[in-house]
Amino acid sequence: MLATLITFTAFAVLLRIVANPLANVFQKQLTQRTADPLFVISATYGFLSVTCLAFWPQLRLYDLPAEFWYYMLVTSVLAMFGNVFLVKALHLGDLSVLGPINAYKSVVGMLTGIFLLNEIPGWWGLAGILLIIVGSYVVLADKKQRSGFSWQIFQRPEIKLRLAALVFSAIDGVFLKKAILVSTPTIAFFYWCLLGFICTLIWIGLTMRRQWRPQLNRLFSEKLIFLGLCLAVGVTQLSSNVALAGMPVGYALALFQLSALFSVLFGYQFFQEKDIARKLIGAGIMVAGAVVITLFA
Numbered sequence: 001m002l003a004t005l006i007t008f009t010a011f012a013v014l015l016r017i018v019a020n021p022l023a024n025v026f027q028k029q030l031t032q033r034t035a036d037p038l039f040v041i042s043a044t045y046g047f048l049s050v051t052c053l054a055f056w057p058q059l060r061l062y063d064l065p066a067e068f069w070y071y072m073l074v075t076s077v078l079a080m081f082g083n084v085f086l087v088k089a090l091h092l093g094d095l096s097v098l099g100p101i102n103a104y105k106s107v108v109g110m111l112t113g114i115f116l117l118n119e120i121p122g123w124w125g126l127a128g129i130l131l132i133i134v135g136s137y138v139v140l141a142d143k144k145q146r147s148g149f150s151w152q153i154f155q156r157p158e159i160k161l162r163l164a165a166l167v168f169s170a171i172d173g174v175f176l177k178k179a180i181l182v183s184t185p186t187i188a189f190f191y192w193c194l195l196g197f198i199c200t201l202i203w204i205g206l207t208m209r210r211q212w213r214p215q216l217n218r219l220f221s222e223k224l225i226f227l228g229l230c231l232a233v234g235v236t237q238l239s240s241n242v243a244l245a246g247m248p249v250g251y252a253l254a255l256f257q258l259s260a261l262f263s264v265l266f267g268y269q270f271f272q273e274k275d276i277a278r279k280l281i282g283a284g285i286m287v288a289g290a291v292v293i294t295l296f297a
Helices: 002-032 037-055 057-061 066-092 100-116 123-140 151-155 157-181 185-207 212-221 223-246 249-256 259-271 276-296
Strands: none
Touching (some): 002 037, 002 066, 002 259, 037 066, 037 185, 037 223, 066 157, 100 123, 100 157, 100 276, 157 185, 157 223, 185 223, 212 223, 223 249, 259 276
């Protein structure tokens, strides 16, 4: 039984590593075709919610504790902002650059631990941060650039948006884990979709009252890409929930960083992005730094 659980969890991690960058590909393709990031995220939530109700109608009447709703509401709001910022970043920047930046999530977790938990990192933590900085320099540096690492890199709008998305997703993962522990991965997935859809609808009602019809027509015209996106997002989130339920958050987040390598490869395959060998090396260094921080710091 234990071996089966470990195998199932490992399979979920593998699915998540591949599906997440693939979802980013579809999101970038849609925004290149004038789809608004907020509307893309909202429509994805809505489609997945309807799909869940069709296949798991019992989810509607599930008896859940009060703390579940608190955890899921916080998770949904944070995930909404994180996903919208991520898609906006993908619209502006290269997938092969923005994917590896996710390794900074482990740095955010470490800094949060310093200020909220008084957890001072040791040498392993500092080594991990150094690896991530070096790796990000390799990923972000221009071939013609000969100077050392520059913090001006983080003034680029797509990098700012990606880092903002990273912070939101790093925090919402903690609350999502708590929601899963008092329910199940599938229950948490359904309400992640439903509450996210409600939150984004409110946002659309406040900011996109006149644009929602053209945006809906755009999604219908790109229905194959949109359906691919919904499938990839659904697999990503559900497999993430299964992984979080079956293993410590730190280990799961460390393994999730491997998707950075697929982001670089997909950037080359789907968008003809350049300098892929250099970016693969940098992404590998950043992944190593994230693993060091998560597992040893």
